[in-house]
Amino acid sequence: MTAFSNHQIVLTAIGEDRPGIVSELTQLVSDCHCNIVDSRIAILGSEFTFTMLLSGDMSAISRIEHTLPTKGMVLGLLTMMKRSTTRHTESEFCAGYTLEYTGIDTPGTLSKVTRYFADNNISICSLKSDTYDEEVDTKMRCEIEFNIPVDVDIDQFKISFENLSHTLNVDYIFKRIR
Structure with a gap:
């Protein structure tokens, strides 16, 4: 274990996207003597979101807790x-996959797909979805990254998803990534 790994805190910042915002936040983390263990950035419309898992000793974690609100303002x-x-702690898994699907934007599709994952006891690692205009229709696309637990039959999972894809009227591709 390193000196950084004693304590952890999850930090999320949301605001208007602009150049330099990531630099400001990562400098604050460094100034507080924390380490970025994991992070994600997303731009949603004109809004910026940054989520970080930080580690540090108790003093560093307390420092970020006290300085972030003022810096955020x-x-x-x-x-x-x-x-x-x-x-x-990661569960035992046999493989990692992405599922990419597209179709006409229909309310409830993402909810049904994520319910399918939950019903099969599969945790989603990452999810990105958006919509776009194509000719006369608004289309949706989604990419989900997930790990297959050792006790899940991947072939049965894929066959079962094939049935769901027909019901939802989406085209999809599974890709093994690990």
Whole structure:
């Protein structure tokens, strides 16, 4: 274990996207003597979201907790923090996949797909979805990254998803990534 790994905190910042915002936030993390263990950035419309898992000793975690709200106000960001007391333990899995699907934008499709994953006891690692105009229709596309637990039959999972894809009227591709 490194000196950074004693304590963890999850930090999220949301605000208007602009150049330099990532630099400002990562500098604050560095100035507070925290380490970025994991992070994700997304631009949704004109809004910026940045989520980071930070580690550090108790002093560093306390420092970020006390300085982030003020820095967030200066930068025009809504910020949230949550201390993380346990490390994420990965379940045993046999493979990692992405599922990419597209179709006409229909309410409830993403909800039904994510319910399918939940019903099959599969946790989603990453999800990205959006819509776009194509000729006269608004289309949706989604990419989901997930791990197949060792006790899930991947072939049966794919066959069952084939049936769901027909019901939802989406085209899809599974890709093994690990």
